[in-house]
Amino acid sequence: MSARPSDPFDLLQQVPLREPDPARLEADAARARAEFLDAGAQQKRGWCWPAFLRGWRLRFAIPLGTGLVAGIVMGIWLALPGAGPDVGSDVRPDGQRLADESPASPGNRLGARSGPGTEAGSAEVSARYSFDGFELLLREPPRQLVLSLAQDGQDLPFSTYVAEDGVEFRVLDAFIQPRAGQDPLLLVQSDYGGFTNWNAYEMSPGAITLSGRLSLLIHDAASREDLIARLAGPEIAP
Known part of the structure; x- marks a missing residue:
């Protein structure tokens, strides 16, 4: 009976090693060379998408990014003085809202001057x-x-x-x-x-x-x- 080796890693010496396949090595080298040259060509042409956004990730990144930018722009626009939907700026009888200096559309604003086409003249x-x-x-x-x-x-x-x-x-x-x-x-x-x-x-x-x-x-x-x-x-x- 042979003695057990003191170090288990000594058993690795008994494992036969495969000789490298020259054809596979050449193929790997050619692929790496082509990727390197392609990356250099893209840098010369200008800005390109980051690697983590290429492929299927790009299909989700573009609409998500567009929606985020649109939301930020809309928020800034609504925060500007005088911007946003026209909810009326009239002075109500409680004095809270104030109308423009110019006449407004009849029936929509407090303090608006009645214009042609309203039913004010025919009403009792x-x-x-x-x-x-x-x-x-x-x-x-x-x-x-x-x-x-x-x-x-x-x-x-x-x-x-x-x-x-x-x-x-x-x-x-x-x-x-x-x-x-x-x-x-x-x-x-x-x-x-x-x-x-x-x-x-x-x-x-x-x-x-x-x-x-x-x-x-x-x-x-x-x-x-x-x-x-x-x-x-x-x-x-x-």
């Missing part, structure tokens, strides 16, 4: 509010509350509210404030669902337009005197 007058030298008329066409100024034989719609079921609208006060060198202001205080609010409208010939800047300044005035004092401040200089 549901309420009359008499003030110094003029009246404010309230009409209620479908889903709207339309205020108009009745003065000197003219009936001029100037403000359209979105009607809400079960919410009461009332005009509390109104007066016309002249201004030196500028069009006079029509100042209207209303109550809409328990929220009291002042709005300022600029009266030009044939049109009455909501002034968002002035309405924001006076919307929570406690009285006519308080309102007039705010209008006299330096912050409303044109």
Whole structure:
């Protein structure tokens, strides 16, 4: 009986080794040479996809990357002031939202001037509010509350509210404030669902337009005197 070797690795010496196959070695060398030359040619042509993105991974990487970039761009765009969907910037009777300086589409914005094609003119007058030298008329066409100024034989719609079921609208006060060198202001205080609010409208010939800047300044005035004092401040200089 032969003695067992003291080191098991000595048994490796008894394992016959295969001679290298020259043809396989040549094929491996040729393949490695071709891959090396191809990689160099791609670098000369310019940027190429990283190795881990080649093949089937590229089919998933492109749409995922495009979606990620689009999401980031959309988030930045929505965060910009004035961007995003137009949800309305009107001054509601609670004074929270403010309309543009320019007239808006009737029936969609608070303080919008009624334009041609609306049903305001054909609707019956549901309420009359008499003030110094003029009246404010309230009409209620479908889903709207339309205020108009009745003065000197003219009936001029100037403000359209979105009607809400079960919410009461009332005009509390109104007066016309002249201004030196500028069009006079029509100042209207209303109550809409328990929220009291002042709005300022600029009266030009044939049109009455909501002034968002002035309405924001006076919307929570406690009285006519308080309102007039705010209008006299330096912050409303044109």
